[in-house]
Every structure is written in C-alpha cells, then in structure tokens.
Amino acid sequence: MSVLQRRNAFFVHVAAGGFFLLLGASATFASWPAQPESLLIIHTNDIHAHLLPYPDPKGEMVGGAAARALVIERLRDSKPRALLLDAGDVFQGTPLYNVFRGIPDYRSMSLLHYDAGAFGNHELDDGPAWWVHARAEAKFPILTANVFVAxxxxxxxxxxxxxxxxxxxxxxxxxxxxxxxxxLRHIAEPYRILDVDGVKVAVLGLTTGDIVSIVSRPRNEGVAVADPIAVAQILVPELRKKADLVVALTHLGVDEDRALARRVPGIDLIVGGHSHTFLWEPVLISNRNENGYDGTMIVQAGRWGERVGRVAIAIGPRGVGGLTGALIPVRPSEGEDRAVATMLQPFRDSIAVMTERPVFTTRNRIPSSGLEEGDTPLGNWVADVILETARAHVAIINSGGIRAPLPEGTVTVGDVYTVLPFDNTIVTVPMKGWQVRELFDFIAARFGKHGFAQISGAQFKVRRGRATDIRIGGHALDSNRTYRVATIDFLYTGGDGYTMFEKAGPAEQSGKMTHDAAVEFLRRHPDYEFKKRGRIVWEGGIPMRDMIRSPR
Structure with a gap:
C-alpha cells in the first residue's frame, strides 16, 4: 500500500485499459494531458559533454545545454509538479571534457535545477577522487546504490x-x-526520497556492473561494484513502503533495464541510460506491480541531449494509475536559455582557438555506424593512425573507443577529439604469432557485440566465431614469430576484457594520445581515403541475441 493510499489523497481518472495512451515522438505541447494531478518527470541521459549544439546526420544543428534548458523550462511551465532527472554519463565525449573535466557540465545542470542524477561509468574516466572533486559543482544528488570505494x-x-x-x-x-x-563505502547516495508537492517519489540510482571491465583499472584502484539487480532486490521493498512512486534511475542499458523490471517488482518507472536508445514510447514490462498498468515502464532519451524525455504519471488513492511518454526534440533554432548560454560562453571561447583549427577536408560524412559488424572506413582510419604512430606490425582499437562521425567538408581538431574523446595513449606490445591468433579469436567471438575491434596491418575471416585465414602484412601468420602489436593503454590494462596484452609482456609507451596522433596523421596524409578495406570479413550467421550493443 502506498503512502497516498494511507492518506487517501486525491483521485484521478485513468483511461480504459489501465493507462493513458502512449504518445509518440510527434506529440506537441498542445496535446499534453491537462490533468492537474499528473506528476511530470523530465529526463535526459548520456549527454557526454555535448554542452554545445552539434550537427545531426542531416546537417541540422541540434542539442546544446542552452537549448535543452529552454525545452525543460517550457515543460515545467506546463506542469508545476515536476521532477528533472538524468540517467548518467554526463562526462566525456567532446573537447569541453578534455579541457575542463566535467566542471561546466555540472554547472549547467545545476542551472537547469536537476533534482537527481545517476552515476554513469564515464564519471570514473578520471578516477573516483576527481569525480568527488567535480561533484562539488553539482547542486543536486548523484545516486548509485551499487558502486563503492575502498x-x-x-x-x-x-x-x-x-x-x-x-x-x-x-x-x-x-x-x-x-x-x-x-x-567499503558508498561513492554516492544510494537513493533519495523527494517530496514533490505532497507526492513522495523514491529515486534509486543503479550503475552497470560492466564497469569492472569498461573503465580504466589503473585510474580506479579501490573502486568496487555489486550486481545492480541484486542490490535493487534488497532496497526496492524498503522504498516501496516509504513512497507513492518508485523510480529506478539507471545507467544499465535498455536490455538490463528489462531484466531489472522482470526480476524486481515494485518499481513503477525505470528512467534509463547507457545504451543510447531512443525509446519513442515507454516500454511496458508486465510483473506483479499493483499499479494501473500491472508492471514497470521503461523510458530512455537517446544520447547527447538531442532529445528530452517527458513522462506524465497519474497518481491517485490507489497509487500509480497510468502514464504517457514522449521525446521532445532540442533545436537551438527554436531558442536558448540566456543564463546557460552566458555561463558556457567563457568555456566555449577558451577552447575555440584549439578546436576550430582545420586539419582535413572530407568529400562525405564519415559515419560511426557498423563499428561492431566488421571493418569500417572510420575504424580503419583510427587503426591506421595507431599502426603508423607506433611503427607496428598490427594495430588494434576497440570499437567502443570511437564515439562519433567525422563531418562532411572541413574537419577540425575539435571534430577529431569528438570522434576520439578519451585520453588514451598508444602503446606497443611484443606478441608471438600464436598470441596474435588468440587475440584475433577474442575479437572474432565479439563480432556484432560489445568488445569488437578495428584493426590495421592484418586481415582475417570470422568463421564459426573464430579467426581464420589470418594474414599480417600480406603474409600468413607465423605462430613462432614475434610481432609488434600496437593498441591503447585502456586495452593493455584489460579494458573491455582484453587481458591478453598485459599477459604478453611489458608495453612500450609512445607518450602520444590517440586523438593527438589522429590530428597529426590527417595533416601528414591530406589525401587519405576513408573506405572499407576487407580487413575483417565475416562468414556465417549471427544469432540476433548476439547483435546487442552496449556502449562503453
């Protein structure tokens, strides 16, 4: 029984079928339900330091914190009883993060008056001590119940x-x-119970357990993570007794959110992130919940602040009655919040000298799609950068480290940093041919999945989940020969499960960051041709369950 049930508060009419009609992406402010008893939840996720507008695939400028602020302000004006939540990965993705390390990100969110945020894996990109320092700029709680520190x-x-x-x-x-x-100690609050004009909303933070392999081990010594679903099973019954509405604010990915909803009844709504999924309508997972839709709804708003999610929830004397959901486009051409734009301007100006320098000209946009399904023009380029910089026989870059497309026309330093935002350095490891074969088998087994890689200096075929017909520099692999294999320090230290590099021996450090090497490469090769080169060729079928992606 909810708190509102015990208080016998207010009544709300719920449409036949148990929940309101789910609104699609085309819904407008004018079509928004007028029920005064609705609670509005506004949500974002995976902003990844995209504080400034950027072009979408059609060339239209979208996103940006100032434009996002105006959308949020309009939503709040339409429904006074509102919460603003973010599902994590505020950090990392543009030069603003490379230079300022999350400070303007949390400042802008504080100006927008966020009520709570989830702790994402990229919040650990510079280690826990730095995150605790940067968190001082956040005037709202950041939540995770399953990430701890020594x-x-x-x-x-x-x-x-x-x-x-x-x-x-x-x-x-x-x-x-x-x-x-x-x-162990909690790196952040596990949950917060918010009172929204008499409605008690429990917000539980959960972070992906995959951080054991997708964050830098050297930078995160002393960080631990527990299974998020197991932790939720402990906490949700307790929260259910204290609140009218239980919201899981998760950075798990939509597939793990589905599992959470199935295995942990008692959660009314999951506001998710991590998988960068545009859920144009809420996803219903039926379970034993005693609410108007007999289950848990899941929402997620894509990535980079291109959309803002809105969910209206009807709560009555019998608890949660139903909800609507939609994603609202963020277009700077429709206006920006002056206070947020003014706050960001000094940060924008200070990086302009570096980021706006041209380095290359492309004939077409170089997309970032398909990076887990074979070699791609963008992936081949990054691998070529590593190979040439290290003067190696073979180069490997995890597909998850390549984060954005290159634009058509003039490519700037800032564009390159947005494609390769991580401060990873290039390293070289001596590996025997048989070790290279094991490495390629590892990559082949991840074809179509998280952990796949792009390569240079070699080619192979994927047959029945194994690497076959391996050639290095045009010659058949010699199992007894020692090859110079170049990669990034993140993979060398076991990131994404690549433990074989460190086992092969000590790394030779180049001292060169991947994004800086990429800028230099383009300047040296003004005629470089971005294209598929048949370096990894798949032969055979892939089960659909193995095509699931989970961005790092």
Missing part, C-alpha cells in the same frame, strides 16, 4: 559505509572479488 582511502573518509547485504558479490575494477573483510 573504505581505507583517505579521501573517502566522509562517505557512508556499505551495509553487508548490498556488498554481496562485489568485485574490484578488473574483476577480482572483494574480500568480506575489506571495508
């Missing part, structure tokens, strides 16, 4: 200790189990 870290002394049930099965970054005797 309790003996000096900077973590003020953080709350983790209770034993929530830490069960926790693993350090890299995958090692956390001993029961090791003290």
């Amino acid at each position: 309790g003996d870290s000096a900077w973590a002394a003020s953080l709350a200790p983790v209770e034993r049930p929530s830490r069960k099965g926790a693993r350090w970054i890299g995958g090692t189990r956390v001993p029961d005797s090791a003290p």
